[in-house]
Amino acid sequence: MRLVLSGRFAAGRACAALGTLGATRTRVPLLTAGDSGKQQQAMSKTIIVVPCYNEAERLDVERFAGYAETHPDTAFVCVDDGSTDETGAALQRLRTRNPRQFAVIDLERNAGKAEAVRRGVLAALEREPAFVGYWDADLATPLEEIARFERALADDAELLVVMGARVKLLGRSVRRSALRHYLGRVFATLASWTLGLAVYDTQCGAKLLRATPLARELFAEPFLSGWIFDVEVLARLVAHYRRTGAADPERVVRELPLMQWHDIAGSKVGPLQGFGALRDLARLYRRYLS
Ligand SMILES: Nc1nc2c(ncn2[C@@H]2O[C@H](COP(=O)(O)OP(=O)(O)O)[C@@H](O)[C@H]2O)c(=O)[nH]1
Numbered sequence: 001m002r003l004v005l006s007g008r009f010a011a012g013r014a015c016a017a018l019g020t021l022g023a024t025r026t027r028v029p030l031l032t033a034g035d036s037g038k039q040q041q042a043m044s045k046t047i048i049v050v051p052c053y054n055e056a057e058r059l060d061v062e063r064f065a066g067y068a069e070t071h072p073d074t075a076f077v078c079v080d081d082g083s084t085d086e087t088g089a090a091l092q093r094l095r096t097r098n099p100r101q102f103a104v105i106d107l108e109r110n111a112g113k114a115e116a117v118r119r120g121v122l123a124a125l126e127r128e129p130a131f132v133g134y135w136d137a138d139l140a141t142p143l144e145e146i147a148r149f150e151r152a153l154a155d156d157a158e159l160l161v162v163m164g165a166r167v168k169l170l171g172r173s174v175r176r177s178a179l180r181h182y183l184g185r186v187f188a189t190l191a192s193w194t195l196g197l198a199v200y201d202t203q204c205g206a207k208l209l210r211a212t213p214l215a216r217e218l219f220a221e222p223f224l225s226g227w228i229f230d231v232e233v234l235a236r237l238v239a240h241y242r243r244t245g246a247a248d249p250e251r252v253v254r255e256l257p258l259m260q261w262h263d264i265a266g267s268k269v270g271p272l273q274g275f276g277a278l279r280d281l282a283r284l285y286r287r288y289l290s
C-alpha cells in the first residue's frame, strides 16, 4: 500500500525519507520537518483528521475551506482511503487552495475507517499540535463544534479525550432516524458494559484528544476492530490505566453533548454491520480487558 502525504504540510520534499509505521510494515513517508513544516507546526494548535472514502458527493469543500479561513490555528489531514470516485480531486482542490491548512494522505487501497484515522492521527502527531482529533467527512457534526472540544481540553489539564455525544435534549438539534437511534443505544449500552465505563455514545464521529505520548500510544498499533475502533481506543485507555494505576479513566475522558448532529444521507454503515460490531466487542474484551 502506498501512502503519499502531499502539500507543504508534508514538509516539502521530506517524502524521500521513508520509514515503517505500525505492525503492517507499510512504507510510509515520515514527516520530517523542513522549515515550512516547522512553521506549520507552530501555527496549528489543532489538527483534525478527516477519513474519506468515496465522499465526492458529500464532501463540502466550501465549508471546510471557510472554516479553515476563519480558524488559522486549525489544520486538517484528509485521508483518501482508496476512493474510486472523485474524492481525490476534491481533496486536492482543498489542498491547492490552502496548502498550509490542508494535507492529503492518499492510501492507494481501501483500508477502512479505523486504519485511515489511525494513519492520519499518527501523521498529525508528528506536527506536534496541542490537540489532535478526527471528524466525519459528511460533517454530521458541524466543524463549529470543534471550539467547544478545544475549550474543554484547555480548561481541564487532566482531560485527555473529549468525545461528541448525540443526546437529544431541548435546545439542541440532534436528528437521527428512530431505527439508527435505538440500534445505536443497544450497541452503546453493550459497549459501556464491556468497557466498564459509564460512556453514553462511543460511535459519534467527532473526537478530540490532547496530543500527549499516551495519545500516540492509543493509535500506535493497528486496530483489531473495523467500525468500532472508537471502543478499542477506550479499551486501550482503560487497559493502560489498569496497568499503571495512574488515573481513573472516567476522569480523563469527557463526553460533550453536541449542540447539533444531523445524520447525513449516504452512510456506508448498514444495520448488518451491527453483527460484526458485537463480535468485535467480544474480541476487544478478550484482548484488552479480561
Ligand atoms: N477511511 C475510510 N473511511 C470511511 C470508510 N467508510 C466510511 N468512511 C468514513 O467514515 C466517516 C463516516 O462514514 P458514514 O458512512 O457517514 O458513517 P455513519 O455516519 O457512521 O453512518 C466518513 O468520513 C466516511 O468517509 C472506509 O471504508 N474507509
Ligand SMILES: [Mg+2]
Residues within 6 Å of the ligand: 136, 138, 140, 263, 264, 267
Ligand atoms: Mg455519517
